[in-house]
Amino acid sequence: MIKIDKKYHAKVLLFGEYTIILGSSALSIPLRNYFGRWIRKNANSIHVEHLRKLSAYVEKETDLSIDGDLISSLLSAGDIEFSANIPVGYGMGSSGTVAAAFYDCFVVKETVDLKELKSILASIECYYHGKSSGIDPLTSYLNLPLLFYPDGNIELIEEELDLSGLNIYLLDSGMKRSTAPLVQKFMEQKENDPLFAEKVGLLCQYNNEIITRLTDGRKQDMFDLLNRLSKLQYEHMQSFIPEHVKSQWEKTLDSEDIAMKLCGAGGGGFYLLFSKQPLLKNYFTSELICINQ
DSSP, X not given: OOOBTOOEEEEEEEEOTTGGGGTOOEEEEEEEEEXXXXXXXXXXXXXXXXXXXXXXXXHXXXXXXXXXXXXXXXXXXXXXXXXXXXXXXXXXXXXXXXXXXXXXXXXXXXXXXXXXXXXXXXXXXXXXXXXXXXXXXXXXXXXXXXXXOTTSOEEEOSSOOOOTTXXXXXXXXXXXXXXXXXXXXXXXXXXXXXXXXXXXXXXXXXXXXXXXXXXXXXXGGGHHHHHHHHHHHHHHOGGGXXXXXXXXXXXXXXXXXXXXXXXXXXXXXXXXEEESXXXXXXXXXXXXEESOO
């Protein structure tokens, strides 16, 4: 059944960028500021032909059963489309929201566990990228924080993650980026640079401990580790930070109360800022978007 105006939120990988592919934990949360939804047709919507092609892909490339009659009726009427305000090329899961909405409304569902659901949603999102982890559409579909463990298990945080007293911002680099080349660069650097490989091990250690402290409610206790992680990324992942973002990142390096880090792949898109106190809008030259206030 089509669900008009139901919101499928974008996602932020709060912690776990790059280290998740090396076996560390990761924490993903819905991003309330950005979302996609089925609406009555307007000029900014995904064209009907896009839905037709996505439907054909899912039928051909997956084992999923879809409600063909519903899709056909919608295509014939031509008045229902998917609209989103999520910036493309920013790593916020723009394609994941479409995959989640398609699964929610058009796929005939069976009872599955979270790992299988992640795999199913990944198979739909592959239409856009050729490869998908499933994290983005799973976060969008469930619309709750998700904790991904090194053994592959997934924990759904049933209630909103308590982020009170912690100010989290997205810093807009103003640049789009593509994830795949950046991941390739990261893996090559890890293989060819022994010092970088050593520092990546520390990244995994810091990342896992920060997630533990945050989910245990020890938000203030995690800032020392956040500062260490921030300095490590700044010093050893320069090629993942645009020049105009580096100058802003430098402002945080001597502070115990503000920490900046990659948001996903880096190279553009958004960057994450954590602050014990609300930040003034003119503290940074780039636009700041508070995601938890």
